[in-house]
């Protein structure tokens with residue numbers, strides 16, 4: 138099935154939200170430095186996304202097969218019980234911003250660049266979500282990322298990348314030997330239709346997470362027939 | 368004394384220019400270098416660190432204060448080395464091999480520098496041998512490693528082992544941290560210190576250096 142490459146995503150740094158988040162006076166020197174960085178970043182920033190609709194060819198006990206490639210995860214398999222399609226994706230803030238950030242020596246400038254790149258990644262997430270919604274209309278949707286839960290380990294990134302062909306060339310994302318992505322501010326995963334929303338966090342007991350979306354459910358693990366879960 | 372207090376004040380406001388001028392003035396007036404450093408610059412930075420710990424201020428403000436502190440210490444550096452006074456200690460810091468998360472590590476660096484430690488930041492995805500190699504070459508008292516993935520946490524054990532193999536285990540304090548790391552884990556791999564946040568990591572690093 139054809140692959141979607143979103144590489145013309147409009148990106149503007151929202152300076153005001155950064156000023157607000159970090160309690161910076163809009164009239165200060167710091168705000169002016171941020172404005173200058175934001176100006177450059179908005180010009181060069183090219184967040185990108187690559188994804189496709191893939192049909193599940195087979196389902197096993199703890200795996201699915203997509204495009205001849207086996208993805209092994211009990212939780213993913215269980216979540217896909219009543220659907221035949223998945224949408225694998227890789228999203229990134231883009232090499233342009235990452236290369237630019239590398240040139241900044243000042244710690245504060247580097248900090249702002251980091252926040253700006255996170256913003257670019259978020260922009261890619263939003264663009265991906267709205268493209269998916271308009272073109273495939275999958276209805277209510279859930280998300281999983283390799284490496285987030287033990288049951289779907291980070292080594293599965295390799296499989297995900299092969300399903301997408303070669304995202305490196307398409308959006309400039311590189312997979313390292315340890316299955317992490319460069320640029321740093323990149324995200325990979327699959328989306329799928331599900332009538333009950335699945336969120337990784339419900340199976341993750343980690344405390345103090347700034348990105349937690351729902352509470353940890355002690356009993357949820359049992360519903361997925363997972364062994365050794367607290 | 369008043370002038371040192373003023374240095375501390377200006378540092379807290381992040382006014383690098385004023386800090387630089389005041390430090391120069393203090394030196395010219397014959398103020399002791401260690402007093403300028405400890406009672407002026409570091410005293411100011413301690414307050415900044417404390418406010419950050421209590422969520423009264425945010426990262427950019429700490430970085431601005433750190434920048435002002437650097438402006439002052441740059442001036443003092445030649446005087447400090449000629450008077451035989453050394454930095455509080457040297458830390459080799461990095462995110463372990465296979466891991467790319469660096470937000471926490473950067474905070475640790477910021478707080479450690481604020482405490483007057485010299486930090487050599489090796490960045491992300493750092494192999495265990497590299498930590499040890501640099502620590503040995505630079506005569507660092509501390510190796511501090513950060514890991515955010517349960518899969519990369521085990522790299523920390525390799526760092527402990529590599530330090531033993533290189534024969535420098537006795538000479539360095541190995542600190543570990545990052546969200547999945549716990550004190551039990553630290554014990555199990557034979558590392559020395561675990562701390563849950565950047566501010567206490569910096570305090571513990573200073574203590575460890577003093578104890579050596």
Ligand code: B12
Pocket residue numbers: 282283284285286287291316317318319320321322323324325326337341343344345346347348467468469470471472474475511512513514515516517518542543544545546547560561562563564565566568
């Ligand atoms: C922000 C974040 C990201 C960001 C930015 C990363 C960056 N530049 O650092 C983005 C969105 C890019 C990202 C991506 C991914 N991430 Co991520 N990420 C996080 C998140 C939500 C927060 C981490 C963070 O910055 N916290 C804030 C800082 C301040 O806290 P901290 O790092 O813990 O540091 C503090 C202390 O621990 C301590 N400390 C830290 N280091 C040290 C060192 C020493 C010596 C000491 C004493 C103390 C100390 O001091 C710090 C300050 O007080 C965590 C979840 C979590 N709760 O940790 C997941 C998490 C780490 N990520 C995870 C995963 C799986 C990924 C991806 C692989 C997902 C994917 N498939 O795309 C990718 C990989 C990216 C890549 N390039 O390959 C998983 C790891 C699971 C596991 N097996 O352990 C987590 C736990 C989330 C989850 N459950 O899914 N991620």
